[in-house]
Amino acid sequence: MVVNPKTFMIPEILKDKCTGCGICEEACPGKCIAVGSDDIAVIEEFYCENCGICAEVCPEKAAVLPWHSWQQWNKA
Ligand code: SF4
Numbered sequence: 295m296v297v298n299p300k301t302f303m304i305p306e307i308l309k310d311k312c313t314g315c316g317i318c319e320e321a322c323p324g325k326c327i328a329v330g331s332d333d334i335a336v337i338e339e340f341y342c343e344n345c346g347i348c349a350e351v352c353p354e355k356a357a358v359l360p361w362h363s364w365q366q367w368n369k370a
């Protein structure tokens with residue numbers, strides 16, 4: 295299986311945790327995450343720079359970084 299590293303590192307928004315506060319939207323340097331009409335943040339994956347800032351600033355820990363898991367797998 296071929297994995298696109300860029301796509302693989304895009305954070306995931308956990309819908310059951312996101313409150314739609316918009317803090318990630320303000321902080322994102324790529325302006326590629328925005329709160330939708332359902333009050334849940336959505337990432338426009340094509341423009342994501344994989345910086346992880348959304349995960350750092352999210353007070354609900356609703357934006358999670360899959361590459362942490364990837365690093366753990368590599369250590370195993
Ligand atoms: S900062 Fe977290 S809780 Fe707030 S809109 Fe972004 S993902 Fe949702």
Ligand code: SF4
Pocket residue numbers: 305321322323324325326327337341342343344345346347348349
């Ligand atoms: S990882 Fe960075 S560029 Fe991608 S959505 Fe989060 S803050 Fe924006």
